[in-house]
Amino acid sequence: MRLSTNETIIESNDIHLYYGKKEALKGISMEIQRNEITAMIGPSGCGKSTFLRTINRMNDLIPNVTITGQVKFQGEDIYSPNMDTVELRKKVGMVFQQPNPFPFSVFDNVAYGLRIAGMKDKKKIETIVVESLKKAAVWEDVKDKLHDSALALSGGQQQRVCIARVLAVEPEIILLDEPTSALDPVSSGKIENMLLSLKDQYTMIMVTHNMQQASRISDKTAFFLEGHLIEYGETRQIFTNPQKKETDDYISGRFG
Numbered sequence: 001m002r003l004s005t006n007e008t009i010i011e012s013n014d015i016h017l018y019y020g021k022k023e024a025l026k027g028i029s030m031e032i033q034r035n036e037i038t039a040m041i042g043p044s045g046c047g048k049s050t051f052l053r054t055i056n057r058m059n060d061l062i063p064n065v066t067i068t069g070q071v072k073f074q075g076e077d078i079y080s081p082n083m084d085t086v087e088l089r090k091k092v093g094m095v096f097q098q099p100n101p102f103p104f105s106v107f108d109n110v111a112y113g114l115r116i117a118g119m120k121d122k123k124k125i126e127t128i129v130v131e132s133l134k135k136a137a138v139w140e141d142v143k144d145k146l147h148d149s150a151l152a153l154s155g156g157q158q159q160r161v162c163i164a165r166v167l168a169v170e171p172e173i174i175l176l177d178e179p180t181s182a183l184d185p186v187s188s189g190k191i192e193n194m195l196l197s198l199k200d201q202y203t204m205i206m207v208t209h210n211m212q213q214a215s216r217i218s219d220k221t222a223f224f225l226e227g228h229l230i231e232y233g234e235t236r237q238i239f240t241n242p243q244k245k246e247t248d249d250y251i252s253g254r255f256g
Contacts, residue, residue, distance in 0.1 A: 006033040009173065009203050015054055015069035017047075019062070024050045026227040027069070032220075037195060037204045039218035039235065041211060042250070046224040048207045052175050055205065056092035057085050073173075090117070093166035097178040099158035101150035101165075106133075106142045109150045109161055113169040128168050135201075136164035137194040156187025160194065167198075174198075176206040180213065192217050211251060215239045223247045 010032040017025035025047050032038050040048040053059045054071055057078060071078050078088055090113070101109050110129040119125055129146075133139040138160035142153070150161050159179060166174055176195075180188035188210075195204060196217055208214050214221055214235065221238040223231045223246070231238060231247045242248045249255055 006035065008032065009034040009074060010055060010205075011070075011072040011075075012051075012054070013070040013072075015051070015067065015071065017050055017054065017059065018066040020064045024227055025054070028229050029069075030222060030229060030232050032203065032205060034203050035199060035201075036219040037199055037206065037217055038220045038222065039214035040205070040207045040222045040224060041209075041214050042224035042230075043255070044209075047227040048222075048224045049177050051224070052177055052205060052207050055173070055175060056089050056094060057083075058089075058094065060085065090169050091171055092173045092175060093169065093171035094175045095159070095163055095166055095177065095179050098182050099155055099162050101153070101158050101161055103149065103151055105147045106150045106153070106161055107146040110164045110168050112165060117169065129164075132164040132168040133161070135167050135194075135198060136160045137190060137197070138164060154187070156183050156190060159183060159187070159191060163191075163194070167202075171202065173203045173205065176204060178207050178209060181209060188213070211239075223250060225250070 008031045013029050015025050015028040016023060028051055040052065042048050050059065054067065059065045059067065067079065073088070073092065102112060104112070107129055110132050111125050114125050114128060130139065133142060138157055141157050142161065150158060153161065180191050183191070192213060198204070206218065218235045220233065221235045222229055223238065225246055231242060231244045238247065239251060242251060
């Protein structure tokens with residue numbers, strides 16, 4: 001489905017994905033614009049997280065997966081044999097449902113990707129770590145705990161440290177797979193506000209079961225059902241005047 005707004009950064013064309021013989025994605029075609037927050041909604045098992053993982057080839061890590069079709073990132077086919085998946089995942093970072101800090105200090109968690117990339121300048125690493133923690137709205141919580149284990153933080157703080165870890169390597173896109181579903185409402189609100197504050201700098205694509213969250217913070221919303229992209233459009237329109245009966249039924253709570 002083509003939406004004419006800003007510059008397109010991700011374009012998928014007729015994506016089919018199979019786990020063994022089971023078809024999980026059934027011809028997904030959509031464009032995602034730069035510097036927008038796109039929400040993906042739909043019942044459990046509808047394909048939204050599976051589609052999210054096609055955007056940085058995380059499905060490559062799952063055995064017995066077959067993908068056909070094309071995903072372009074800035075016009076380049078990410079499934080071409082020449083694509084460097086390490087470089088791709090640096091540019092298209094991922095935040096998972098459960099906070100997953102490494103069993104290191106807060107500082108070393110955020111510095112991890114920089115060191116893997118070969119950065120040796122300690123002053124530069126320190127500057128980027130502090131900046132990333134500030135962008136992730138967790139600096140005030142952790143500035144006196146930088147050398148304590150990240151595992152000692154609260155769930156909301158851990159998730160924001162994980163977001164800082166993604167930001168440190170300067171991605172262009174941040175994929176978020178239900179980033180607040182394991183958190184309390186206060187922590188969720190902090191993450192929502194932080195994502196809104198980052199929108200000018202990053203493109204964000206978020207899977208969420210929380211329709212209030214989707215309506216609050218996203219520019220566009222995509223509704224998935226049984227592996228199909230049913231409807232995709234401006235969030236306000238999807239929530240107030242959906243064009244498809246299935247979308248209306250889901251949003252109004254008649255199923256899902």
